[in-house]
Amino acid sequence: MSGQVKAGYARALDIRRGRVDLSHGGGGRAMVQLVRELFARHLGNTWLEQGNDGTVLPPISGRLVLTTDSHVVAPLFFPGGDIGSLAVHGTVNDLAVMGARPLWLTAGFILEEGFPLGDLDRIAASMARACAAAGVLLVAGDTKVVEHGKGDGVFITTTGVGEAHPHCTLSGSAARPGDVVLLSGTLGDHGMAIMSQRENLGFDTPIESDSAALHGLTAQLMACAGADIRLMRDPTRGGLAATMNEIADQSGVGVLLDEAAIPLRPEVAAACELLGLDPLNVANEGKLVLVCAEQAATALLATMRAHPLGRAAARIGGITTDANHFVQMRTQLGGCRMVDWLSGEQLPRIC
């Protein structure tokens, strides 16, 4: 056996026509080749290249913020993004809304045998672009392969490490009656982008996912009036309704939303109407809900609107005293309705 054979992959990975097979998850030479020629080509950096069982990273001075999310979105590619960018944005946003500075990500890939390497390459490239834009590095990863029919293309679990803001006390339990609820933009774009692709709805204006990294916006908001921000959330699965109900429960308060103030794209409203969905239940992947003290609301809203991801920001309601912790909404017709979270599942595999 020659050194060439030992060291080498006589043939490079055929990314254009090749497919994932079980050997790519086996811990042997094929897996090393997949990591080197596909993942590391896009996502490589000095941390990832340590090549040990764990990655040793510099100390961080403050408290640590940790979050994890598995991504199983179907379809894998959709207007405005793909599972790769979504997996980065989702985890960056979970750190950002905690007021933390996102630093590092890890990613675990579960691949289905037969998945086209070309699609995996697109996903890795998309993750790399999203990481670069968000200023985070992927520092550890893992790849497993399951038999055809035991997975669905690719699932990605990302975990994020961030550094907490030194004075930050954001928490779902910090909302108080009299506080103001701000929303950074239109509701339901991500969910309806997925649904209209899945249902083959052909709108004149295709609906694009709002998938985006919110860390820049949240940093500006923290700098503007961090001490007056009670909490931030990104209303993903379950939509604004689930987020506001969680806040109401955790803080022991009520919420009163103002339907007329909630920004909504006409095409999203139309798609929701068609599919019988309430936009308040539909997932967002680049939107921010912020609860703050009344005194800071105007400044924070202006800060949102000055940011590219917050141009359509609005003051959409307020926190009330309510022993039942109800979320209610003043409707455009002048009535008032309950905003409950869904008990079941309208939109499977939205993220």
Added chain:
Amino acid sequence: MSGQVKAGYARALDIRRGRVDLSHGGGGRAMVQLVRELFARHLGNTWLEQGNDGTVLPPISGRLVLTTDSHVVAPLFFPGGDIGSLAVHGTVNDLAVMGARPLWLTAGFILEEGFPLGDLDRIAASMARACAAAGVLLVAGDTKVVEHGKGDGVFITTTGVGEAHPHCTLSGSAARPGDVVLLSGTLGDHGMAIMSQRENLGFDTPIESDSAALHGLTAQLMACAGADIRLMRDPTRGGLAATMNEIADQSGVGVLLDEAAIPLRPEVAAACELLGLDPLNVANEGKLVLVCAEQAATALLATMRAHPLGRAAARIGGITTDANHFVQMRTQLGGCRMVDWLSGEQLPRIC
């Protein structure tokens, strides 16, 4: 709508007879119920109960070590463990072999619609026991559900955060000619436990997985002679052969193993013989490979043997000068053979 209805789940989750459905991943009430009544019942702690998008943790003083692994083992339950304990041990061990103190874990669950809640409950209980034994806390989690036929029961991706040993410089590239290779015990137990269950091999003595947390053993070894340890690895997927080839490549050295010195259970040897597998390629989940300076080998071996997880430890070879970075083995018959890593996949979904 009464407060009782809003707050409550009229019926508790039927863990004995219930099954996962798509609503359990939807971000709504059903998901909250699954998290509260199943996951939190076993795994709850003050960090997990913060209930925010990210978990805020105390600062750690040293460098940070980060690792991630997706677990797709089939079957989910096997002699000596299950996917839950394996997911904890695998990630704890990746931190431990870096010389780090394991602190926190996150877990992302991808569940298949129809998976019995009773099995999920067993898995969560097993994770909780493994976390307690390893002295780590699960501080963040996520649950997604995919349609029946798009997954395989449950996949678990665990990410681990540890604190690096202050003076630790362990690295796959640190091995030097003249160094000694120690192995903490018998080879191939985990892989053959899985394979014999999968192939329905009925041995008189059932083979048990060696799945175990190595952090206690590694801490004692670091305390014994940390400065003389070049690197530690847990030889999982790809087995000892893959691990030694990685080390040879990363350090630019050769390896010479001594077959007669490698501990092997007779039942594992027999099962490997039957299935045509080389025990050097078979996965371990509670074994440690350690490369150290010759001067510390005797003390480190004694430390291993004094630990319950290292009773069968042995000196199994040494590091050589070899421009080709070959791993070779002196066989019991007196010859010498190449130990290559597998190019393909013999043992899919072993971890």
